[in-house]
Amino acid sequence: MARAFSEIAFTPAVRTTQTAQGSADAYAKLLAPEADRSDRLSDREIDFITARDGFYQATVSETDWPYVQFRGGPSGFVKILDDRTIAYADFRGNRQYLSVGNLVGNDRVSLILMDYPNRRRLKVWGRAKLVDVSDNPELVAALHVDGYRARPERAIIITVEAYDWNCPQHIPQRLTLEEFEPQLSPLREEIALLTAENRDLKALLETDRSKRNS
Secondary structure, rough: OOOOHHHHHHHHHHHHHHHOOOOOHHHHHHOOOOOOOOOOOHHHHHHHHHHHOOEEEEEEEOOEEEEEEEEEEEOOEEEEOOOEEEEEEEEEEOOHHHHHHHHHHOOOEEEEEEEOOOOOOEEEEEEEEEEEEEOOHHHHHHHHHOOOOEEEEEEEEEEEEEEEEOOOOOOOOOHHHHHHHHHHHHHHHHHHHHHHHHHHHHHHHHHHHHHHOO
């Protein structure tokens, strides 16, 4: 947890609540001028982000209502442009355009990226810029993952303002089918071996029975 995160997240109301709950002193050092800002992505964050196949994205409407949606794609669909900028191709969905409409009026965006098998979670705050495919087809094409059957409509370019790693407490361990495959493969091989052995034993018993009856 660093100063860039604290300056955004620790609003006056949050600080008042921290004081009432007894945690204000513990967090005060994060707001000190000498505290490390940590607003640039290191190799750790870059490797984590580019390995994800989805994330939760929060925007705020012009009527001040938050909206959270899941954005998914093949692993690596979120690209790192530099240590302050991430981007992804925004694919056509149900065409409600809630997030897009929200970002037109308020460019603030928050992402939560999850690694359920290893119980890791990265939160990112930033400001988003929308780039329509008709305005910069080369950029959108560069962000599109080859072979992925989805139609990109725009690029979402996010300038990172802050990020924070959450503790793993309360994160459930979950695996996708792809992540579970290394555990399934040995089981499939063992089942195939046992099935073959069972078939051979049945054949041997049948041969022995036939000899006894002849």
